[in-house]
Amino acid sequence: xxxLNQSPQSMFIQEGEDVSMNCTxxxxxxxxxxxxxxxxxxxxxxxxxxxxxxxxxxxxxxxQFGITRxxxxxxxxxxxxxxxxxxxxxxxxxxxxxxxxxxxxxxxxP
Amino acid sequence: EPEVTQTPSHQVTQMGQExxxxxxxxxxxxxxxxxxxxxxxxxxxLVSFYNNEISEKSEIxxxxxxxxxxxxxxxxxxxxxxxxxxxxxxxxxSSGEGMSQYFGPGTRLTVL
Numbered sequence: 001x002x003x004l005n006q007s008p009q010s011m012f013i014q015e016g017e018d019v020s021m022n023c024t025x026x027x028x029x030x031x032x033x034x035x036x037x038x039x040x041x042x043x044x045x046x047x048x049x050x051x052x053x054x055x056x057x058x059x060x061x062x063x064q065f066g067i068t069r070x071x072x073x074x075x076x077x078x079x080x081x082x083x084x085x086x087x088x089x090x091x092x093x094x095x096x097x098x099x100x101x102x103x104x105x106x107x108x109x110p
Numbered sequence: 111e112p113e114v115t116q117t118p119s120h121q122v123t124q125m126g127q128e129x130x131x132x133x134x135x136x137x138x139x140x141x142x143x144x145x146x147x148x149x150x151x152x153x154x155x156l157v158s159f160y161n162n163e164i165s166e167k168s169e170i171x172x173x174x175x176x177x178x179x180x181x182x183x184x185x186x187x188x189x190x191x192x193x194x195x196x197x198x199x200x201x202x203x204s205s206g207e208g209m210s211q212y213f214g215p216g217t218r219l220t221v222l
Contacts, residue, residue: 031209042114042201042213043153050209088153092209095166096141096158103152 002027006089006101013079014109021104022073023089029099031092032065032072036085037103043088047074079108112136114214116202122220123192131187131217133202142185143203143211144177146170153201159185192221 006023013019023032031050035043047058049065049072056063062075072091076083086105090098115134123129135142144156157167159177174196176188185204189196197220203211 033210035213040216040218042116042215045210045212048208048210090153096143096160097155097166097168098143098145098153098211099155100153 002029002091002093002099004089004091004099004101006104008104009102010105010107012107012109015080017079019076019079019083019106020073021087021089022071023091023101024071025091026070027093028069029091029093030069032063033090033092033098034061034063034072034074035088035090037088038085046087076106079106081108081110084108112138114202114204114212116200116214116217118217119215120218120220122222125194125221126191128188128190129192129219131189131200131202131219133185133187133214134183135185135202135204136206136212137183139204139206139212141165141205141211142177142179143205144187145201145203145213146198147201147216148198156187189219192219194221197221 034046037043047063052069053067054065060077086103088103089101117132142159147153155168157171158165178186199216201216202214205211
């Protein structure tokens with residue numbers, strides 16, 4: 001599948017700080033999805049983006065589908081300890097196969 | 111809120127044995143998927159299933175693997191003659207008319 005570059009690989013922040021992470025690809029995607037995964041559990045869908053330029057919020061989370069359709073970012077505002085986990089972007093080009101990034105590991109200290 | 115469920119949560123098997131991983135997708139969903147995640151790596155697509163047939167599969171999904179929807183609620187992944195490198199978390203997912211895929215909690219497969 002297409003290579004997705006997700007950055008940063010890890011983040012270590014203090015509670016209350018804002019967080020930003022992004023994914024880029026050399027290929028176009030038609031859908032971008034952002035997931036959070038806790039250790040030993042399945043990915044939980046946070047936000048789904050279906051149109052280029054779309055900006056969508058879910059509570060303290062905001063994600064955007066890049067206008068070129070080759071990138072997406074996820075912002076978390078006012079982080080809290082339960083935000084700890086691994087965040088994955090996943091793109092869908094055509095068909096059904098989600099192509100996942102390698103994840104951003106987020107650690108939040110109180 | 112409806113969710114995808116998977117059983118067992120952990121499966122230990124000997125190399126060469128067959129395993130069946132089970133999933134119950136969200137009830138009104140029409141598309142079903144299997145993914146795997148080797149420890150510390152990203153999630154990888156295996157196969158998608160729609161209207162009682164495979165709609166797409168990856169290079170990983172070779173003749174060792176098969177999927178089945180034996181009834182109106184279950185969706186299974188069979189791995190024949192397991193190998194050490196099949197050890198991974200296996201996730202089932204489902205989606206409705208939209209492209210948002212909802213994942214189950216996973217089955218950890220350990221091949222000894």
